[in-house]
Amino acid sequence: MGNSENTDKPDGGVERAATAQAQMRKGVLELCILSILLQGDAYPTEIIDKLKDTKLVVVEGTLYPLLTRLKNTGLLGYRWEESTSGPPRKYYKLTEIGEQYLKELQLSWAELVDAVNKTIEKGKNNI
Amino acid sequence: MGNSENTDKPDGGVERAATAQAQMRKGVLELCILSILLQGDAYPTEIIDKLKDTKLVVVEGTLYPLLTRLKNTGLLGYRWEESTSGPPRKYYKLTEIGEQYLKELQLSWAELVDAVNKTIEKGKNNI
């Protein structure tokens, strides 16, 4: 048995919690970003701030590639707008396809929450 | 502009729904598996079946490495048990650390659901 492929150490569960929370966030970001853009056009830094308000911390290295992906898929458009206090801002906007897609995402999200909660509940009955 | 790094095509939102749902599931599997094991020891095939009951489809190629990871981190233990209808089964069991970790995961999950739902709700007010 080689031990070269596994960096996991038996470090107890406590230190892993932050990592796990990060993991759980995966894939939900799309939904949140599209939801934010439903409120109105926004530029990346603004999006990051709004996510922070709801305890979802996202960094630039995550957001920018994701926005580009969503744009390339036709879910988002953008326009440049001058700023009086710095470089120009890239305002992203939901397309019609994006809005339609967001509705599907919301449905998927609701189903997921339901499925996971069911699993959790079953466990709680059998302690 | 090179088009070599991007496999996304503007295919509309509809076909992407399955992919997005898969993405959203990421990271939540740990929580679900540990929750199932809280109900009692179980072997992989059994775990897959139980997940299927709650609409969370997971395949072997996903589950086995994940169980190994959880075992290596000390969250799970296992024992072999004979079967009258096939090869022996590997029953996994929550360790004490695993139970403690599960509680943290459940908390993280609840917080995530809350944060995401808040974001979604804000969007719905501004249509």
Place this chain on the structure above:
DNA sequence: ATTAAGTACCTTGCAACGCATAGTACTAAA
């Protein structure tokens, strides 16, 4: 005895994604 079918576990290689890091560029004040 050999084959087939059912059950169960395991490995390998790929692709996607989040993120840390580093870099570029514009404005304004010191």
Place this chain on the structure above:
DNA sequence: TTTAGTACTATGCGTTGCAAGGTACTTAAT
């Protein structure tokens, strides 16, 4: 002209879900 603040972009790494293929044990049929 240097410093600070704001904003967008690119690169490379590690983790993870998954498809695909493989091994092995049991029972029943040929």
